[in-house]
Amino acid sequence: MGKPAVARREAERVKPPPRALVEARKRRQATAAPKRSGAAGRQRSGKSEAARPRSRTSGGLTATGYSIMGVTLVMFLFGMVMIFSASSGTALRAHGSSYYYLLRQAVWFGVGMAAMCALAYMDYHRLAELSPLLTAISLAALAAVPFMGTEAYGSKRAIELGPIVVQPSEMAKLALLLLAAHFYSRRADRLEDWREIVNPVLIATALACGLIIIEPDLGSMLIVALTVFIMLFLAGAPMRRLGVLAALGGLATAIFIFSSAYRKARFFSFLDPWKVAREGGFHIIQSMIALGSGRISGLGLGMSRQKFFYLPNAHTDFIFSIIGEETGLIGTMAVLLLFGLFTYLGLKAARRAPDRLGRVLAMGITCMLGVQAVINMGAATGIMPITGITLPFFSYGGSSLVICMCLAGILINVSRQEAETRERQAGRSGSAGGDMRRGDRRASPSPARTGRGARVA
Secondary structure, three states: OOOHHHHHHHHHHHOOOHHHHHHHHHHHHHHOOOOOOOHHHHHHHHHHHOOOOOOOOOHHHOOOHHHHHHHHHHHHHHHHHHHHHOOOOOOOHHHHHOOOOHHHHHHHHHHHHHHHHHHHOOOOOHHHHHHHHHHHHHHHHHHHHHHHHHEOEEHHHHHHHOOOOEEEHHHHHHHHHHHHHHHHHHHHHHOOOOOHHHEEEHHHHHHHHHHHHHHOOOOHHHHHHHHHHHHHHOOOOOOHHHHHHHHHHHHHHHHHOOOOHHHHHHHHHOOOHHHHOOOOOOHHHHHHHHHHHHHHOOOOOOOOOOOOOOOOOOOOHHHHHHHHHHHHHHHHHHHHHHHHHHHHHHHHHHHHOOOOHHHHHHHHHHHHHHHHHHHHHHHHHOOOOOOOOOOOOOOOOOOHHHHHHHHHHHHHHHHHHHHHHHHHHHHHHHHHEEEEEHHHOOOOOOOOOOOOOOOOO
């Protein structure tokens, strides 16, 4: 038998490896080369990648943050126009310049804008930790008002430090809101206990309300008390505890109102202002005349008649009335739309907040500014008592404007924290996914071995 025949029989006896194993080898060889080249590329560029900073959301604002800032600036600019229109005559008569109140408000806007930007980039958790210190400072300032305050309209509410006028009750609103959010968000599961509710938030709130009543300033006291009550409600306090607190607060307010015939007449004058047209009803009547005169499109900017010594405090408490007189129903609806949009954005930031503190804080800020706006507009339209509360972002007042812009900055910060949390979670899920893909530590199948039939006999 010749050699070719022997070689042919030997080749027939050697069986080739299964086709599946051959294809598996080819696939591994095809993917091995890109992995090696990728590893080499990473080694070459590892230094540059380490030096390249990762993009972070913390460097900028979210869409919600930009929207909150935009709405805030629109309300301020609208308010500046109306403040100048409402105060030019009074400023010229009292200070010799029609631009007196406008320029002072512009300076306070610069301070408020700086504060809003700083708080937008300051972690609200750190700010909440500072709330006890801020509360102590605001209580000390309130205690100094009866001794160092400047009297106006029969009450002392502000402290003058040279050209700077500070209203401590505005500071107390911010400080107590932060204090309530800080403690109640951590005690959400323990609010059945009165000690957790009272200490230290309600103690500080009672002290602040008592000092504000001494001024006296019923409107600011109501806003402070309502703010803390709302924060307690948002933190999840039981309704029976809230009912007891509401009853006690209502009783204390009623005692304060009925203890003075003047306060009683002024508080209830909105029920029938024409009955006391020369006393407590005068403001409400002039405000309703201003709103009615504006009709649909208004009398035109600068054309208000009620601001000329008919409507007291036209650029502060009754700025909404001047808006209605000069811009009509269109202007007042624009104000309502802006506050509605701000409320929506605040609740959106609260819904997307990364933790309970952020949710409680954002919702508390939104509710506080919304309640203050409703009370001011309700007093201007004659459906609520006059309490001397300013319209947020619109009314003249340095302390009020700065605090409102601080609150807007905290809202922006909450929206930024939500974006950063989503980015970190996305990064963790991405790395987890990579680890899951690489995390199978089982030995990879060894290269395909030839079967028993592949052995050469």
